[in-house]
Amino acid sequence: EPEVTQTPSHQVTQMGQEVILRCVPISNHLYFYWYRQILGQKVEFLVSFYNNEISEKSEIFDDQFSVERPDGSNFTLKIRSTKLEDSAMYFCATGLAGSLEQYFGPGTRLTVT
Amino acid sequence: AQSVTQPDIHITVSEGASLELRCNYSYGATPYLFWYVQSPGQGLQLLLKYFSGDTLVQGIKGFEAEFKRSQSSFNLRKPSVHWSDAAEYFCAVVASGSYIPTFGRGTSLIVHP
Numbered sequence: 001e002p003e004v005t006q007t008p009s010h011q012v013t014q015m016g017q018e019v020i021l022r023c024v025p026i027s028n029h030l031y032f033y034w035y036r037q038i039l040g041q042k043v044e045f046l047v048s049f050y051n052n053e054i055s056e057k058s059e060i061f062d063d064q065f066s067v068e069r070p071d072g073s074n075f076t077l078k079i080r081s082t083k084l085e086d087s088a089m090y091f092c093a094t095g096l097a098g099s100l101e102q103y104f105g106p107g108t109r110l111t112v113t
Numbered sequence: 114a115q116s117v118t119q120p121d122i123h124i125t126v127s128e129g130a131s132l133e134l135r136c137n138y139s140y141g142a143t144p145y146l147f148w149y150v151q152s153p154g155q156g157l158q159l160l161l162k163y164f165s166g167d168t169l170v171q172g173i174k175g176f177e178a179e180f181k182r183s184q185s186s187f188n189l190r191k192p193s194v195h196w197s198d199a200a201e202y203f204c205a206v207v208a209s210g211s212y213i214p215t216f217g218r219g220t221s222l223i224v225h226p
Contacts (some may be wrong), residue, residue: 004156031212043157043203043216056213091156100145100164100207102214104156 002026004105006092012111016081021108023075023092032075033093033102034067036060043091049075082112115140117206119217126194127225134189134220136204145207146187147214148178152200160202163187174198199224 005024013019025032034046047057049067066078075094079086089109093102116139126132138144145164149157161172168180178189187204201221205214 006156009154033213042218043205045213045215048213093157100212101159101162104149104158106154106156 004092004094004103006090006105006108008108009106010109010111012113013082015084015112019079019082019110021077021079021090021092021110023077023094023105024073025075025092025094026103028096029094029103030097031055031095031102032067032069033095034077035091035093035104036088037091037107038085038088046077046090079110082110084112086110087112115206115208115215117204117215117217119202119204119220121220122218123221123223125223125225128196129193132189132191132194132198132222134202134204134222136187136189136217138185138187138204138206140185140206140208142209143182144209146178146180147205147207148172148176148187148189149203149205149216150174150200151203151219157203160189194222194224196224196226198222 007022032049035043037043045058047061048055064080089107091107092105095102118137147162148160151157160176161170163170163180171177176191180187201219203219204217207214
């Protein structure tokens with residue numbers, strides 16, 4: 001069964017450094033999402049992406065964050081200058097056009113020290 | 114404001130016992146309702162969903178959930194829990210006209226042999 005994959009599974013970085021989290025969507029999915037879950041808290045929506053542009057973003061998704069599909073397959077989340085409070089599990093999700101169902105990857109645990 | 118509440122942070126049951134995980138939501142109209150499960154090291158997997166129609170929905174792995182409009186609830190049930198059901202369970206709600214889910218905090222299910 002096709003699945004969403006994410007790399008790396010765990011990333012440790014120092015405050016102020018840039019990180020790129022990668023996601024490989026299911027091949028025929030057209031909608032892409034990033035979520036985060038701070039330890040012990042809810043899963044929160046960050047951004048949705050369709051047709052090579054952001055379709056919706058939350059207030060969490062500020063200028064420090066960006067997303068792109070650099071090669072038509074990978075879907076990346078970049079944090080330009082990480083802060084301690086960016087430490088969280090980041091989930092990628094993808095979905096078909098017209099469907100409310102989203103398929104989640106296993107997540108990347110980001111630890112900012 | 115829209116919200117999803119999972120009042121139980123942890124639930125412990127014995128293997129073979131029945132299970133009910135609670136989910137309440139606060140929305141102006143009937144939203145779309147989902148339950149996801151997250152096993153350790155895995156992404157969120159969709160267990161079941163309710164969009165309309167029969168208020169008792171069947172999902173994968175023997176789970177079911179019942180939508181009760183009068184109580185704004187969508188509780189997840191399983192008649193006989195297996196040790197492999199130990200995981201984190203998330204209720205999620207998508208408001209009508211949206212496609213972005215709002216997640217509950219999650220309930221951690223512990224299964225004793």
